[in-house]
Amino acid sequence: MNDGPNGSIADPHAATRDEMMTVAAARSLRDRDTCFVGIGLPSAAANVARLTHAPGIVLIYESGTIGARPTRLPLSIGDEDLALTARAVVSVPEIFNYWLQPHRIGVGFLGAAQIDRFANINTTIIGSDYNHPKVRLPGAGGAPEIAGCCREVIVIVRQSPRTFVRQLDFITSLGHGNGPGDREAAGLRTRGPVKVVSDLGVLEPDEVTHELMLTQVHPGVDVESVIAATGWPLRVSPNVTTVDPPTIEELQALRQLAVGGLE
């Protein structure tokens, strides 16, 4: 899925799958939301939201920047542009203890290397042996506490059988565990993942079982191809809708942000 038509678009308003994913994720954010932004794809989506329909959104990064308004996408979550445009810059212990931990922040926006049917997330290792991993990933960062302490969580991740897996190699950040009650049993009081936005569509947890269910597909994507890109038997909503294509404004915002930054 990463071999999409990036960079080879004739019509500048036609979106790549990555762009569609980012725009769809951006739309999940509301104006005036407070949003704890994970590294990578979430930052692009959160800033597109800020530059389009949610100018009052408050973006918070684990580097301690509160209310950052970057003009370009930061390469790292500690970039100077974040500090210079922030309403406040606080220490790293403070951002976690005084701002994230007390459930003060509305939306946690996370990426993933692997995700399972209950939206549990792995960003630690690929492989069955922790001590001898096939691939060593970066690890936790702030994700486990973003997943646990934001009032709700949105995940943005490219969809393939390698990322949407039957069984995580490592649970880095808890989603819905194995279903209802597991978050509470782990001591959490927050809703957890309410939406997973991929480059193929949108998945939302079933209200009863908490298992992810396909509820939307992106334009030009059919349900069968989403099922094929999922490592477990994917449940599909009886009323799958199609996401509206990106507007010119959304695409322009995203592309301007991307100049000079990565993801």
Place this chain on the structure above:
Amino acid sequence: MNDGPNGSIADPHAATRDEMMTVAAARSLRDRDTCFVGIGLPSAAANVARLTHAPGIVLIYESGTIGARPTRLPLSIGDEDLALTARAVVSVPEIFNYWLQPHRIGVGFLGAAQIDRFANINTTIIGSDYNHPKVRLPGAGGAPEIAGCCREVIVIVRQSPRTFVRQLDFITSLGHGNGPGDREAAGLRTRGPVKVVSDLGVLEPDEVTHELMLTQVHPGVDVESVIAATGWPLRVSPNVTTVDPPTIEELQALRQLAVGGLE
């Protein structure tokens, strides 16, 4: 003892008993000491030390001012002069958690309303019933933790049978408890009071029993009058010496500081 000759001195270089006390306490501090300064008399003594023999002393107040160099004695420990002259101003939680609690500060400098033979301190109530006190005093402030977490403690207090009592009405801040081992049993790892400076002389804990022993008297004070001003049978060192009178420099420093401030 509070009715001394303050303000009626013919010879400007002759010291009152309060001045002698303050100067003697100031001399207990070494240059480059770090000193957590309690409210009241300790602040005067610490600043005399800074202005005379200990210019490199670092004065720390519980308002969060580190390295304050006030030009006049502050009325309160949160006066603006402390903040404006400080090397750093930190929050109140930080001054206690990052600076005092880890035994980072050398000397704690405390006052007292009552003190007993083991240099335990009361600043809470006078009277036997906590819920119906004869006199309600201000309470703890930072004193219990200054007494517990500074590497050593110096107490400055006017001496009379009302202040040097057989039995405290309330233990606000632990000195040596009831003798050796009691600080350790309370979870403390610091030396506790090493000196009590009064307006009559200097008392130091016996190395073995930790009971206060008179080791010095101020000029013109005899041992008998110190015993009479003490509410328990005072132990007296076999080698009581007499404190050197204040130098002109010390008195000038103290009197200049006092202009515009209290104590």
Place this chain on the structure above:
Amino acid sequence: MAEIVSLADAVAELVHDGDTVALEGFTHLIPFAAGHEIIRQGRRDLTLVRMTPDLIYDQMIGAGCARRLVFSWGGNPGVGSLHRFRDAVENGWPVPLEIEEHTHAGMANRYVAGASGLPFATVRAYAGSDYLKHAAPNVASITCPFTGEVLTAVAALRPDVSIVHAQQADREGNVQLWGITGVQREAALAAHRALVTVEEIVDKLEPVPGGVVLPTWSLSHVALAPRGAYPSYASGYYSRDNAYYVAWDAISRDRDTFNAWLDEHVLDSQGANR
């Protein structure tokens, strides 16, 4: 988002009879104007929380607002006792006052725990002190699961309302304070509702050395209250009126003198219409 409202409206909306209310400010930026507004609105049965109850709480206690006081040092700094506080504790005038007292380190960390969304904080505090028993049930021992060392736990403080005073807010209700900032950030963040009174509302907050920013979305209301910390000081705006603190000793010693002062300087004051 903190709406900018009048001090009278803010107090009317946020502070209710029986609430636990913290007015913080460590010598500097003490929210006197807000305290006087609470007196004017006749609030009763408050649990007042403050590390250093000084004149403002003496005034509120003397006016009969408080049922209970949670504190760690109560005095008129450099001057002496708080006579209204003592009269309430010693004689139950004008109403009895229960007290719960802590050490500064204990109180500061109770706010830290509240601001951090934790039920307790761990400290090396109260060691060997009679406060260990008198501050129960909000102080307990706790054992380190790694070393076995026994330390002290203090229960989180979560006031219904915290009120602090700051130098500036912008028009969106973002706040900046500087100088000695004490425990104000923690008090504001620990509370269910937070009110900030400010000297001035400006178009844009310029970062200053030592500045602490409270974002608008972490606050309930902001109210303009110029000289709202008087007779304490507001760094950059006005100095502490030490003479007021000294004069308070005589005013507060006597119930009638105090009542006359209260009538003249608080109850009949234009502050009510600010």
Place this chain on the structure above:
Amino acid sequence: MAEIVSLADAVAELVHDGDTVALEGFTHLIPFAAGHEIIRQGRRDLTLVRMTPDLIYDQMIGAGCARRLVFSWGGNPGVGSLHRFRDAVENGWPVPLEIEEHTHAGMANRYVAGASGLPFATVRAYAGSDYLKHAAPNVASITCPFTGEVLTAVAALRPDVSIVHAQQADREGNVQLWGITGVQREAALAAHRALVTVEEIVDKLEPVPGGVVLPTWSLSHVALAPRGAYPSYASGYYSRDNAYYVAWDAISRDRDTFNAWLDEHVLDSQGANR
């Protein structure tokens, strides 16, 4: 009092084989010069601690300085993997690397506990995560003595040496840093010995917005290291060299390319004589 010495002398005196060493700096003010000096002096068997091991730890790991890594996020931000780190973990090259990993909240609070003189800190962290077992024995459960709620305790971090980079020191060794200051204050205060490298030594530290001051008496040594955070940035001095971070991906993928880079840019560099 922190004596101002050369970086080479500071590292020689403060960093020993087998030590637990924390180099902190969150994207900003990463102490690259100090890390390179540690490589040049051939330190071995270090336990390296850092929330976000990025290029400097990739370089130190590739140079064989480390036996163990304690961290919470290891990557080349916005670029990809740390290839020297992965080669050490996956293949034991040049020496095997044990790892102990935590979450950011856990690591930050481990420093907070260390800086606070406490054996542990309490957090709402690691909930439901496999780190609960993999980060043992430095993560455990703890019960609130007031509410009975079960939370997570993390063991204090007390590095033998912490090294941070700051913008300025004065001639007495007082330090000021500003911008994103991350966990540097806590790391410095948690350590038994603390070294600060600085861009500049000035006659007088002028307070700046967001400034964090570390008094000279809380530090072991201060060393002048202009551009000592390059290729990360030092706010007010120079920007991040993003191209270096991107280029590192290719340099670090291959052992020989890495060794050649190490010879040319670190081992043969004049930094040794600074």
